[in-house]
Amino acid sequence: MFKYRWVFIIVPFLMFLEGCRENFDYRDASGELLFSKDTVYLDTVFNSLSSSTYSFKVYNTSNDDIRIPSVYLKAGADSGFRLNVNGNSGQAFSDVEISANDSIFVFVESTFDLDTLSSPSFLATDAVVFGNIDTQQEVALVTLVRDAIFLFPQRENGITESLPIGVDENGEPVSIEGFVLQDDQLTFTNNRPYVIYGYAAVPAGKVLEIQEGSRVYFHEASGILVQQGASLHVLGSKSNDTEVMEKEVIFEGDRLEPEFSDIPGQWGTIWLAAGSTNNRLEHLTVKNAVIGLFAEGDPQLTPPKTTIVNSRFLNSANINILARNTSFYARNTIAGSAGQVSVFLAEGGNYELLHCTIANFWNQGPRSLPALLISNYTETSFGERSTSPLTKAQFTNNIISGNAGIEMLFDRDEQEAFNILFRNSILQFDTNNSDLLQNPLYDFTDGNIYEEILLNSDPEFVRDAPDPFQLSSSSPAINIGTADFISEAREDILGNLRDQTPDAGAYEFQGN
Structure with missing residues (x-):
């Protein structure tokens, strides 16, 4: 019995000695x-x-x-x-x-x-x-x-400056955090990058000009809002002189760490609101947004509301280009992978796409929608349907592809016009769905809708190239284009000359 008492005395003593050792033996x-x-x-x-x-x-x-x-x-x-x-x-x-x-x-x-x-x-x-x-x-x-130029909404008495953007389905006003650009903020240069918090709004009667070589970084839930009567001019350019710094304009998130270089959804969108006009995007790369470009309204404008040339929209969490009952002309433009749709032409409108590559190889989760989606109506949460005519959706010398069997779908209301035309293009539509196959919109023998198209041909992109939508030497897209528009599309997205039998897509193959 006494030996156990000694154990209870000795153990605490040894622990005390250990504590002393830690204090003095370093x-x-x-x-x-x-x-x-x-x-x-x-x-x-x-x-x-x-x-x-x-x-x-x-x-x-x-x-x-x-x-x-x-x-x-x-x-x-x-x-x-x-x-x-x-x-x-x-x-x-x-x-x-x-x-x-x-x-x-x-x-x-x-x-x-x-x-x-x-x-x-x-x-x-x-x-x-x-x-x-x-x-x-x-x-x-x-x-x-x-160093950077920071643009952000003001905060006063705990309330952050906001911009009205309309009303919800119940008629209640809706706003977003943002601010109106002042006259001395309406020209972005390449002297310093710009970092934007909230939405930077271009006011009516003004033009936001973004000069070649500019870099614009957006914080979470931020973007550019081009309001009614305003315009956005992105004036990037490309130089083949390797000694000259890249002159394209880049929009991306403000997290510069390498692990964020391909994370989608880091910022909001470029929003071309109804009533904005004469928007021009040249040599612009937009990446890692929620929606790369959102344009709405003004479907009958001539020339179209928005012109997009030599630009890329990449890795958006939802949609790379969302056009809602609007008008645009796009040439040498790429809409790459997105979590939902690469290009969504919604609620009708008026569109022309020449030498564009629409390719969705999204690999960051499941995707149930195609690379290209076109509709001429919308439905509210109350079941109310609103229709608008699709006056024109013309695709010439395009590539529409991806890692799903079906990469183009049409959602039509029979009461409105739905005018689509695909010429000299590669189209991905591989399905056994009888309902789809019986839909006359997918009758690929109908010359009123489809002219000289290649169905379900792998465009054979050089996926590991710096420009991952360039064509390999065996690509079926080579020489399938029509030369009807060669005068306006003489050069590809990189400035390379096209020949009289141009290739489909934004890139002209440069091999022998």
Whole structure:
């Protein structure tokens, strides 16, 4: 019985001794630390915005418990970097302990203020120093900081500025967070990138001009709204001179880390509202939006409400191009993968697409809708149907393809016009659905709807190329186009000349 009492006395005593050992047996580190990285490269950040968090590990490979006398940023209080060492935040730390054969994490973030900088970007560097003056070891820190012009709604008394956009089905007003661009904000240049929070609205009677080489980054739930009576002119260009910086205009989200480069749905849309006019998009790349382009209203405008040339709409969470009872002309334009539809011509309208590639190879989840969807009506949640005539939807020298059997569907109300024409194009429509096959809109022998088309032919894109919708040397799209429009489509999306037997799609094959 007494021996058990001794156990209860001895065990707490041994635990006390162990606690004392932890307090006194750590020796100072003497330059033997190992690191998971010798340099931490933080991705590009914008002026005054915090970066993502990066990390590295510090290893104690010895059999002794060690204490690092100092861990600090070499630039001290002037550093734009911040640290979290073993759970503690700051810029300098003392007596950081690492048990034998163990490790700790160091987390790094950055924020820089470039207001006094003359250059639009600079390479920021620093180092995390470990140890005392005799046994210092370092891990370098590097990031590129870009100056930017920030555009955002004002906030007053806790209320963020908003824009009215209409009423809901119950007649209640609807608004979105946003602001109206002022006269001195209506020209975007390539001197500095633009970062937009909320919706930047172009007011009536004004034109937002975005010059070649401009880069526009959108925060979550942000975009551009071109209001009634306003216009958007995107004036990108392409240069074959490799010594000249790319002159296309790019719209994308404001997360610059590589892991966000192909994440869809990072921002809202380019919204060409009803009543906007004379919109022109040239050499524009739009990627990772919810809806890349949303245009509505004005189906009978001549020339059309919107002209799209040499542009790409890629990786939208929902739809790359949504046109609702509107009018546009598109040439050398690509609508790539999207979570729902690449191109949706909804509620009628007036459309002409020449040398376009509509190709949906979405692989980030299930997709139940085709690359191309055309309708001439809409239904409300109350079951009310509204119809509008599809005056024209003409596709010439196009490619419509994807990774599903059916990549084009038509949803027609018989009470309204539904005028579609496909000429010299590759079309993907592979199905055994008897209801669809009996629909006269899918009678591919009807010369009033289909002329010189190739059905269910793989266009053989070079999917691993920098431009993944270019044609391989064996593509059936080569030389199937009509030359009827060669005068207006003399060059492809890259500026390469087409011959008198042009290829279908936005790219002209350049091989022998």
